[in-house]
Amino acid sequence: MEVGLNHFLVVSTLLFSMGIYAIVTRKNAILVLMGIELILNSANINFIAFSRYGNFGLQGHLIALFVIVLAAAEAAIALAIVLNIYKTLSTVNIDEIDNLKD
Amino acid sequence: MNLYDLMFYLFAALTVISGFFVVTNRNIIYSGFFLLFTFFGVAGIYVLLGADFVAIVQLIVYVGGILILLLFGVMLTNKITNVEIKTGTINIYPATIAIGLLTGSLLAALINSSWLTVSTAAPEPTTKALGTMLIQEYALIFELLGIILLIALIGAASMARREK
Numbered sequence: 718m719e720v721g722l723n724h725f726l727v728v729s730t731l732l733f734s735m736g737i738y739a740i741v742t743r744k745n746a747i748l749v750l751m752g753i754e755l756i757l758n759s760a761n762i763n764f765i766a767f768s769r770y771g772n773f774g775l776q777g778h779l780i781a782l783f784v785i786v787l788a789a790a791e792a793a794i795a796l797a798i799v800l801n802i803y804k805t806l807s808t809v810n811i812d813e814i815d816n817l818k819d
Numbered sequence: 820m821n822l823y824d825l826m827f828y829l830f831a832a833l834t835v836i837s838g839f840f841v842v843t844n845r846n847i848i849y850s851g852f853f854l855l856f857t858f859f860g861v862a863g864i865y866v867l868l869g870a871d872f873v874a875i876v877q878l879i880v881y882v883g884g885i886l887i888l889l890l891f892g893v894m895l896t897n898k899i900t901n902v903e904i905k906t907g908t909i910n911i912y913p914a915t916i917a918i919g920l921l922t923g924s925l926l927a928a929l930i931n932s933s934w935l936t937v938s939t940a941a942p943e944p945t946t947k948a949l950g951t952m953l954i955q956e957y958a959l960i961f962e963l964l965g966i967i968l969l970i971a972l973i974g975a976a977s978m979a980r981r982e983k
Binding site for chain 2: 719720721722723724725726727728730731732733734735736737738739741742743744745746747748750751752754755758761762765766768769770771772775778779781782783785786787788789790791792793794796797798799800801803809810812
C-alpha cells in the first residue's frame, strides 16, 4: 500500500492520543510537560503533511517553525514554574498540589 | 514496497513505539530518553514529507534544547540520592477507556474521509524559500517571536531564581 497522507495522519493521531494519556494519567509535572511536547509534535506532523499533500505552498512549514519556537518558550517557563513549586511545596506531584496559599 | 515506504514505516514505528514507552514507563529518566527517540523519529517523518529545514530545527531545538531542559527539570525536582526516580499514576482505567474511544473515533474519522490531495511532485529544498517568506510577508510574526523568546528567557530566569 502506497504511503500517502493517511499514513502520516495516523501517526500523528497516535502521538496525540499518547500525549493526552500522559497528561491525564501521570502524577509528575515533568511527565505532563512531556505529554504536551508529544501533542505539539503531532500537530506539527499534521501541518507539514497537509502542506506536502495540499496546495498551500510553504505556509505549513512556517507554522510548524512557529510552533517549535513557542514550544521552546513554553518549556522554559513551565520548568521555572515547576522549580518554584518544588521549592515551595517539596513535591511536583500534581495531585498533591491543591492549596492556593499556606 | 519501495525505499520511501520502508523508511516511513521504520520512522513511524520508532516514533510510536518509543512514544508508548514515554507514557507508560514508570521511571522518569527512561521516559526522557525514550522521548529522544520519539523526537528523532518525528524529525525523520519531516524529512520524508520534504520539510528539510523543519527537520533540522526539530533536531536542534527539541533534541538539543527542550529535552535537555526537561532532563534538568527531572534532576532538580527529585532527590538524586534516592535511587528510584519513579512516579505514580492516577485514573488509569477511565483514562485508558476514554483515550481508546478518542483514538478510535479520530482514526475512523480520518480514514473514512476522502482527502483532496493535489500535489505529489517531488519536494524541493525549502530553506531559501522559507527565509524569503520570513523576511517578507511574515516579518511581523518573526519579530514578535523574537520578542516572545526574549520575554520567556527573562521571565524564566527571574522566576527560577527568585528567593522567598
